[in-house]
Amino acid sequence: MRTRAVVASGVVLVVLAALGIWIAIRQMGGQLRLPLSTRTCTVQADGRVVLDADQMANAATIAAIGIQRKMPDQAVVVALATAYQESGLRNLAGGDRDSVGLFQQRPSQGWGTPEQIRDPRYAARKFYTALKKVRGWEQMRVTDAAQKVQRSAFPEAYEKWADESEVLTRALVGHATGAVACTVGRDPVMRGEAAASALTRGLALDWGLAGVADLTGLTVPAADERRGWRYAHWLVSHAQDHGVKRVRFGDLEWTARDGTWNRTDDAPAAGRVVAEVFAEA
Template identity: 35%
Template structure:
């Protein structure tokens, strides 16, 4: 049998190399699409409709952290759920709920806000809490924004070159807003397999809560910012919210100066530590009852589970546990869910370290 000629061997190598390059390009393209669209590769999160109509939206832990910040900042400013829906739809369109460091011209962050158009410094815009705060500041100036079609309200803030683009995100944003403002109970879950990219533990949870919600409610509730183990108090985040009267495309989320969180930590099973957030009429944000505030904090914790190594969240007789298939909210067996719903008491967030 004749041996293959050198030309045939070279051709074969080129074919194999070409095939390998094609596979790598396809993989790179897939990963890019997953990143930009919020695909569910890796640990996933899901929100479902509280109406039982089967509507749902799946997203990544990174998107969940940013969405929870946007919602917390909105309610902290006393903005209605509709405003949170508009903000989330805008961020979904502008950045896919990713805090990106690039965009059209000098656009940055969750809302693709432009420093040159008065939205803030690049550092400010890349702070999700600030970005959300300034988005809401602009939205609040739009007359009758709650009665406008979502895409119209968003466009009056953003002044995008694609004014109809926000509408397609309204269904997903509506589901997220209902869960992350606490109106739809036990509707947001995450797989919650923790990563090791951030500082974790009770202090990190408290710092993140104050970053998104602020200290006011903690003070009203008389909660201590510090844990029973003698750790130092969590730092106060640099609050920044700011207004601007120019526009450009935008996105990201910003700090809020109301509402907040928490408080004490103790030991719990498997070496975990628990942050307890008292929930009462006095700790609820403007326009939100105590039970709704509790579910907002509980869903916030689940959305941040991977980033903050949160293992368990319990509230109103229901409990979410990381790592369980689909991570559903289950009855915690403590006196029955019915009684707990009437007297919710506190949200408890247990960390793994």
């Protein structure tokens, strides 16, 4: 009986400790940064940010939805800073009270159903819609604009993510060249036709684009260099969860093997972004 009591006491202490850490993080405004997984993405665009694969994919989707909705770059900065603070750029299944998703939006406050809010694209669209209704948000500090939407108990907490969000925005909206580089595991989530189909669907949902796909990958038309880098960086950002092996734009190429952008001896991919997925095993 004593052994069971000791074990039970230990379990209670562990649970209480975990709860205490979570409360402390919320009280500090989420300042504690947890370690990343080994599959990381480095973003360099007048600054440097390191994220894991899930965070990077979510950031890329948030930026793409903003661009698709014709929101200015500063709106993307505000959205990314908000998601950084609320969820660590993770699509959380729960949170404080009934909060859900990237922006920790609450069904009870009219943001949508839990299922809807767990869709990163839906959540991002709802955030941008709410931000657009804030009079003068463009002239506000990042944290003030975010707070007008979120009504957080920690109104200053968003500002500490402004610099990271500006770096991510410069890369993801296409202002930087070869700025998103991700390392990818050797065992991709999907391969071949399934990977190419998932990429095509993701492009349609995030960008409203129709890429030309085949069994090996897809090609995305790019009317100018800025759009080309938007799509190239999005593809690399989603490489881990969509089985992307190689991305090429202009005379630069990212490969899963190296995890970096390098010049290629192949003919330049002019006016298009070319993505290759891992072949069927």
